[in-house]
Amino acid sequence: MVPLSYYLVLSAVLFACGVAGFLMKRNIITIFMCIELMLNGVNLAFVAFAAHWHRLSGQVFVFFVMVVAAAEAAVGLAIIISVFRTRETLNVDRVNLLKL
Amino acid sequence: MNATDYIRILPELVLTVFGMIVMLIEPLLPEHNDRKGLGMLALVGSLLAIAATFYQAGYPGQAWFGMVQVDSFSVFFHLIVGFVAATVILASFEYLAVQGIRLGEYYGLILLGAVGMMLMSSAVELVLIFIALEISSISTYILAGFRRRAAISAESSLKYFLLGSFATAFFLYGVALMFGATGSTSIYPIAASLRTGAPALAYAGMALMFIGLGFKVASAPFHVWTPDVYEGAPAPVVALMSTAPKAAAFAVLLRILFAAAAPGWFWIVWCSAALSMTLGNIGALVQTNVKRMLAYSSIAHAGYLLCAFAAAKDIGISAAIFYAAAYAVMNAGAFIVIAHFASHNERYVLIDDYAGLGRRAPGLAAVLTVFLLSLIGIPITGGFFAKFYVFSAALKSDLVGLTIIGVVNSAIAAYYYLRVIVVMYMREPKEDTPIMPMPVALGVSLTAAVVVTIYLGVLPGRVLNYALQGARDLVK
């Protein structure tokens, strides 16, 4: 038996690492990977809660998250390729035609 | 599965079918074809979807095992999305031709994206809401990058994509926590569970979901992406993405806050509303680029809308619904004018470029003036009643502070909108910007937007009543 909160803490740690990475990393691809990490953390929370409530819908939700992640990855990487084609860089700080 | 199940997703079905037909025809067309035929097809699709929505309004109720619910609320937002999609498609014929974009996928993406936006307003299960949200987001990420030769467009697409996915992850974590707190992902069971007492998890879930949706509706402090993305994206796409997905995201927010009765949102919404209004208007004051200026103004408008959220109750919700409609029409119209005027490669997007427009193209200038006046909230335009209802709802709920902030902000906002009008009518142009003749399609779409804006400003009663009905259906 493992307390549910252990699973939740693990999921929160993964999510928080993703957030920190999103803010800290400079390479666009790595930033995108950090988003995937966040989604993974979310998935763990879903599965853990599904076990807690004995409701399979939590596990089904994870499938949809994965499908969406896959779709996002396809589109995102295509966007990254098209940015690279016009700017020849993968550093977010150099993608700065639009001033923030 | 019986027939009513299908009727309750009929508009989405129509759009999907037309989107797929567009996709199937696109590769058969020769390279140099301008894809106008596909655009017409897409237009027919969106108009049929609107018709389907009217038909659907006679069959309220849930369908697909409690996944979607048709009620006045969903019908209202379906109409907003359908109207914006049709207008933008009409306006895109000329834009795509001028920019030399010969990709039929453009229309396919608008139609399929609209499927997501419509579903967002009728979904009552977080799984479906999430998928619909992603459909609408992903299609707009792609559309933002459609000027493929322009680095600025790719960059806008990238920023939108990265921040949008980031926001989605927050939304999802919120959903997970809400599921943990209540054991369900369906709106009404969640509401039932929360009524018996909300654990701390539910508060955290609500806050995280608000972060995610706050990004999508561009409310402060989650608004930083808006000016950049709107500046870089193609103007008709901005007309779409600053209105339809936003309205849909507001619909989701309304469902989560009021139908699911999520706890503890009041101060978050209050702060976000005040911040959005203030930051949006202050940001807009210093812009020289019209697209950026309107981007900041859209942040401010998200703030006004959130005021209505904070007012809550029937009257606040109906004010929010009405505001969403008025804002969608006037903002889409304004961006369509910009799209027309921007010319090849979007060269003319600075406020100074508009100098002398009032004399050289009186019609275009007059139309833009109507939209800008409506954005300010001048009487006989839709914007006036929208603001009026929002602030009176806020006052009735004793939100004096928020109302004062809102009214002061409206006054500030008048300055930068009026500046454009002044430039158009009072200043002589430095160089003669080319003014293209107005094509019929664009004329139709602008006329539609103007007519609706004025209609909402002169006879708001029917729409407001329907919004009130929607609000009642929502909290029932």
Place this chain on the structure above:
Amino acid sequence: MLHLALFSFFGAICVAGAINLLAQRHPINSALSLIVVMGSLAVEFMLLGAEFVAVIQVIIYAGAIMVLFVFTIMLLNAGEEERSAGSRIAVLLGVPALLILMGLVAWVLIRQNPASGTVAAGALPGTPPEIGRLLFRDFLLPFEITSVLILIAIMGAVVLARKEH
């Protein structure tokens, strides 16, 4: 006891992988650590009984999505990450954000009730037939709607990544 040991072991790998993802400067190393995270998460899913989810996690996430990442990294020949002026601001912003988030979550986990429970190994067996039944009945509409999502994604990837002719 075995459950706890396995949880801790793979949880530790997960966290180590996540931290390594942040620490590494070359995107390919980050990608590999992310794969490790996903693999050990699959084991965690297995421990919770979600065997189908676990396998799909490996096939979809590790086997398809991350391959796409690695492929793109190779295609664009992405090099070491350079530290630039922006990154210092981001670190200043990122670390507090992380701490606040962690604090928030910790507070919630202490305060809320469900977490006081425990879950047994394989608490909720998510076998393929069970999942399938749910997916094709209660979740039929979302399932079908995902095809629209995937269609959009395919279209977008083709439009954006295709060379201009």
Place this chain on the structure above:
Amino acid sequence: MSGNLSVGWFVLISVIKILIAVPILLGIVAYTVWLERKLVGHIQNRWGPSRVGPFGLLQPIADGLKLFFKEDLTPPYVHKALYLLAPILSLTLALTSIAVIPVGGWVTIRGARIPLQITDVNVALLIILGITSMGVYGVALAGWSSNSKYSLLGSLRASAQMVSYEVALGLSLVGVLILSGTFSLRGIVEHQLGGFWNWNIFGGGQIVAFFIYLCAAYAETNRIPFDLPEAETELVAGYHTEYSSMKFAMFFMSEYANMVTVACLASVLFLGGWSGPLFGPPVLQALLPVFWFFLRVLFFLFLYIWVRGTLPRFRYDQLMAFSWKFLLPLAIANVIITSLVVALRS
């Protein structure tokens, strides 16, 4: 699965099974190489290996020794850690999949029923798919870490190819899954027992799926006619150009181990696994299924080599078009038709 066994016995039996299975697998791998050289030799009107041992039968051992004692070169400028990791990853993943493949029915020793399989799990097929999908990393990392243009091109091609064909491969299996209603490989075989008319390829009408599976599997294992990742005439040796000695041998072995896995899976999924006539004393009855199974595997390995000796290589665009425009629609059609038939029959 084995309720009448204590945990200790279960572990012991599993270890024994592993100790038996792995050497056999490695032996098959080694002698597939021999078979290939011999057969291709005969196809090309030569003798093939004939010096070492009778019919060159000791050739694999000689080859092994040679590779083992060769100098292990690590070129400069490679990314060391990943360069080392890639072949290990490839071989490990290739050898792991054998764990869930059933080679025969049950044997009863002292009242305990033991499956002739290292482990029987109910998502076995998905596990194999998962393992094969991870196999891409071995190739991708090898190419990338070698820091050589031939390697990189080879591995880029390989990753694109493997990802593309995995879609067709996965879809080709859906028909079988619909028919048998389980992911367990043992369950799938047991569904086909009782005569060749029960095999999925005949009785189940999965002959199209079988064809798709074979094409996709050939591409997944990077074999001719889909061997573009290593295409020695254009890319030197593709992703393993920079590898030598044991590290090269690991790639080599993993390729053949993957072939064996594909052969096993094809037998299990489409050709009725170990089904076949049983006769004779009980010991023979227990071992005959294993024999029938290996016969099928041998057939598929022979087919691999035959194809290699006969067909030319695809061009890269043809390869992609073949997967996306031909195999994929065909596989989807097969899924639709199979599910319609099953739905109408019930």
